[in-house]
Amino acid sequence: MADTMNGLKRTAYCGELTTAQIGQELVLAGWAAKQRNLGNLIFIDLRDRTGIAQLAFDDSSDRAAFEKAASVRGEYVLMARGMLRRRESVNRDIPTGEVELYVTELKILAVSETPPFDIKDGIKTNEELRLRYRYLDLRRPELQSAILMRHRIVKLVRDYFDQNHFVEIETPILIKSTPEGARDYLVPSRVHPGKFYALPQSPQLYKQLSMLAGFDRYLQIARCFRDEDLRADRQPEFTQIDLEMSFVDEIDVQTVNEGLMKRIFREILGRDLELPLRRLPWQEAMERFGSDKPDTRFGLELVNLTDLLKNTEFAVFKGAMEAGGSVRAINVKGAAGTLSRKEIDKLADVAKLFKAKGLAFTRATADAHSSSFEKFLTPDEVSAVHERMGLETGDVLLVVADPRDSVVFAALGALRLNLAKRLALIPEGSYDLLWVTDFPLFEYDPDEGRYFAMHHPFTSPNLDDLDKMESDPGHCRARAYDLVLNGTELGGGSIRISDPSVQSRMFAALGMSPEEAQEKFGFLLNAFKYGVPPHGGMAYGLDRLVMLLLGKDSIRDVIAYPKVQNASELMTDCPNTVDSKSLDELSIAVTRTED
Known part of the structure; x- marks a missing residue:
């Protein structure tokens, strides 16, 4: 039977112990990373999310604590009370390597079976196995460090935008389906049989409406969903740092975001960015680097x-x-x-x-x-x-x-x-951040035989190219911009259309009839009748930003519970079937094909 805490309270974290605390009685809690039994001496490496602390026991100390320590195995959950003292053998490989806790009371709060892989960094275990036991994988210091870094970046983002007069506004998760680009994830309505919500691909329309509502500077750490074709570096659900601003042009939006990047690079990486960042027109990026997200290192x-x-x-x-x-x-x-x-x-x-x-x-x-x-x-x-x-x-x-x-x-x-x-041409540890500007407004799909919006249908055309929207759409430039880091698109945005007549022309150029535009976006077109400020914004992929700053190869390494390439989650076996009663309540019939 496992011990209970019985009033014992943690007073310090394992990875934060210092020599200044020597002589203090402390209580630590965590998981046993390793146990070494030398007969009359026992040492346990105790791990929590901050790091490792060494627990020390000898046969002259509390006998019950010594006997419990002898029974400890990997991943047992422990709580230990004792006196912090200087270690005889210093471990320079960990920050707490000069001290150890001489334990006078040990509680085994939970025992553990042998994990399916070692809970340590650098393991070569198959990723599928690690994702099936993600809760164990997340105990590894490398992954915990990434998740904690993500937390720091989100806090920094919120603090920065708060200091710059942005208001955090939550927009709906259940929204109207307006497919234009990637496929929506659809959610059936029980109350409205045969009708569906969609999960948002982005909060685009709501943040524009927030500008019309007069909030003038909007921020959201937004969950977004896209039912895209399978790619190794994509997730069906992801997080955006989403913002919008009123009474601005491109330079205003870019300047605010350069300030954010400067702060992130200074506080996270200890590097000082030189501002303003380079601006590379889209055509030049393609001509010189063959990409609209060029790696110029x-x-x-x-x-x-x-x-x-x-x-x-x-x-x-x-x-x-x-x-x-x-x-x-x-x-x-x-x-x-x-x-x-x-x-x-x-x-x-x-x-x-x-x-x-x-x-x-x-x-x-x-x-x-x-x-x-x-x-x-x-x-x-x-x-x-x-x-x-x-x-x-x-x-x-x-x-x-x-x-x-x-x-x-x-x-x-x-x-x-x-x-x-x-050929190892990229300098190790180098970062190259730049803007790509002047994107085409449209791109032509030969299979569909029509033009699509390169970004989205609310992106404003370049004012010098307004007359090309109908006559020469292939050479019409957008007031759009992407922020590129090391050859990866970090975020993108644009100045939006705020003139209702231009918005109507945009829909027409995309082959959308006035009736279709009204059906899909009538709420936006109606709102535009009541005074729209000039506005623009952008959104960052938070997962991608953290991945690049930490030098990871996959965004799965910076997401706590990611999905794999086929959009499934191995740990919970999701997605899965639901019972017939639930389907009947939703007025849904499913055709199942069995192998």
């Missing part, structure tokens, strides 16, 4: 060769350019000794994943000069390409041509990231 920038080869007879390049595409390349300096023909073939496979038909190359070594395409060019064309690319002995040129610039950008952008990792 290394070179390998894209170079456009289209004008040099406009008269070429090489069919691959000629066909791409005649169809409106381009020929672009990157120069991997000094990599000829590393990138063999076999390695280049592997890189071609990477390019093909992004719909490139192939990868042309030139490999310049001291012994030989090999190329998959130069024999089809004239000597003048070869010379011009070498000059523009700055080709030197030891370099490797990688070239992609395609009728669609989007394919060229995506393939070369992916190649430069692949090569940066393979």
Whole structure:
């Protein structure tokens, strides 16, 4: 039978003990991480969320405490009273390594079976097993540190925005379904049979309505839900740092958020950000890095060769350019000794994943000069390409041509990231934060045969491009901006449409009839009749921010109870079936297909 606390109260945390407390009677509580029995001496490493403290017992101390200590196994829950003293053998590997608690009273509050894996950092256990026993996995110091860091960042965010006159407003979780982008998670209504709520993909409309309501600066640590196609770095539910501001332009919104980033970097990483951050127009980001979330910590920038080869007879390049595409390349300096023909073939496979038909190359070594395409060019064309690319002995040129610039950008952008990792081109511990601005307002979907809003249909067009909304939507720019950290989109936002006539034009450009717009967004259009301030905002992915600041590879490492790639939670076996009575109450019939 386990002990009870019987009035014993914890007076200190394990990881916070210092030499200043030597001589004090303290009570510690936690889990047994390790027990070492030396016969007449027993030592237990006690772990709580702050760290490790050593408990010491000898056969001259309280006999009951000594005998209990001898029975302790890993993950037993303990409470110990004793005197803090200096350790004879200092452990420099832990912050509390100079002191130990000489125990006079020990309570075993709960026993534990042998865990399915070791509760310590650096384990090689299969992730699926760890997620099935997530409550045990979360006892590991590495994961606890990440969750505690997340807590610190959230507190810092709230404090910063409070000091800048933002009001935290909770918006509904059960909302109207307005599918435009990712799929909604739907929730059936029992009270309204056949009707459904949706879980919010973001609080977008409510935060805009909060501006119309006069709150002028809104903040929410918002839970959001998106039923997206499966990706390793996505979660079906996630947390946003969500904000909106009235009477502002892009620079106002960006300036406030730069202040937040400066504070986070200083207080979390001990680094000082130089402000203002760089601003890179979307078109320039694509031309130079092949990505709208560029990692600019290394070179390998894209170079456009289209004008040099406009008269070429090489069919691959000629066909791409005649169809409106381009020929672009990157120069991997000094990599000829590393990138063999076999390695280049592997890189071609990477390019093909992004719909490139192939990868042309030139490999310049001291012994030989090999190329998959130069024999089809004239000597003048070869010379011009070498000059523009700055080709030197030891370099490797990688070239992609395609009728669609989007394919060229995506393939070369992916190649430069692949090569940066393979060749260790990214300085360790480096952070690169910048804005990408002037996004296209629309993007064309050839499968659907129509334009979609690149961000969302409430993003304001660039004032200089208003006349292009109907006549030339493909070249209409948005007042949108993304904050990018180390090649990952950290957050994004825009100045919103506040003119009802422009909002109507936006819906029309998206192929939405006035009746459809009224049905989906009538509440917003009606609200716009009552005085809308100019407003804008943005949202950060909190999970992604914590992941990047801690240098983790997966957002699952910074979420307490994450889901896996197929959107299930292994620990609780969720989602699962429900009983027929519950379905009948919701007026739902389910068609089940059994293997």
